[in-house]
Amino acid sequence: MESKNNNLVLGFVVLAVFLISGVKSWTGEIHGRVVCDVCADSSIGPEDHVLEGAEVAVLCITKSGEVVNYQAFTNSKGIYTVAETMPESERWDACLARPISSFHDHCNHLGNGSTGIKFTYNHPSGHFHVIRPFVYRPSTGPTYCI
Helix, strand or coil: CHHHHHHHHHHHHHHHHHHHCCCCEEEEEEEEEEEECCCCCCCCCCCCEECCCCEEEEEEEECCCCEEEEEEECCCCCEEEEEEEEEHHHCEEEEEEEEEECCCCCCCEECCCCCCEEEECCCCCCCEEECCCEEEECCCCCHHHC
16 A cells, blocks of 8 residues: 555656746648639639648757658648647748659649748747648549639
8 A cells, every 4th residue: 555655646747847848839730622623713712622632741840959851741722731749949941842743644733833932930839821722634624723
């Protein structure tokens, strides 16, 4: 019985030290969309649609200089999300998001200006950064686009 009490007290001491030590965690999130620009007119209109399953890479450098690489795929709404929780001192400093591929045969050519986006990440914990959409286009557009 005494050993159980000692283990319980030791557990509380370890928990108290962790809570008192001041180690703060930080959570960052990056969101974006991938869209098929059906008419390849560089504007998102009613004829365009989101691409589910498109692959995006996000590369971030932390405040301590560590490089972390994330891979994400879009959901049924064409949205991808990258999120990480880490110590405040290790939080993201700058990131680069870039499209990797679209698995849609009808819309798999990367649109102009969609090669990658560099940005600094200076949001407090729990807030997210939104990236403008990455755009793919078909090799040939439908006749109604002409």
